[in-house]
Amino acid sequence: MYVLSKKEKVVRIPPERLGDDLESVINQLSWESFEGMIEGSDSLTVLVSNVEPLGPGRIVHGDGAVYQNVRYDALVFRPQLQEVIEGVVVEVLKFGAFVRFGPLDGLLHISQIMDDRIDIDPENGRLLGKDTKRDLKVGDRVRARIVALSLNERNPRESKIGLTMRQHGLGKLEWIEEDQKKVSGEAA
Secondary structure, three states, rough: OOEEEEEEEEEEEHHHHHHOOHHHHHHHHHHHHHOOOOOOOOOEEEEEEEEEOOOOOEEEOOOOOOEEEEEEEEEEHHHHHHHHEEEEEEEEEEEEEEEOOOOOEEEEEEOOOOOOOOEEOOOEEEEEEOOOEEHHHHHHEEEEEEEEEEEOOOHHOOEEEEEEEEOOOEEHHHHHHHHHHOOOOOOO
16 A cells, blocks of 8 residues: 655765755755665655755764755555555466565465466466466466565565465456356356
């Protein structure tokens, strides 16, 4: 889920940047310092905009840099446990598939793809259901539920997000359409 919020933080302006246009330096340092960072344990800052300095900056003895308080708008991505997401399969491996949703990737373990037994087709980079013949490959759009969530503050790309598609209404979007047609065909 994306959330727009106002935040206040401090940026460090190194001494060698003090001769430049202060407004553009503060903007650039704010983008570099805050975008792509995980805050706390639950949200990733995607975009920083409307940066405004608050009051005069402070100089710390022995450092020479100026520490400037800033207020800015932050577009934050905050995945939630049990949230239903839609994403694209970006990698298929022997143990499952990685699904990109928003700025993060989640792991769809092979045991969480479907109720069918699954064959791995490494030559074609796909996972194939033995009985249903349904396949999952790179580029497929899927709907899944977040069942495990551990965001890594130091390296957001190493966050661990577990997904499942083994519930009604989840799966590859084509599978969901097929299931809905079967149900509406039976009801008619």
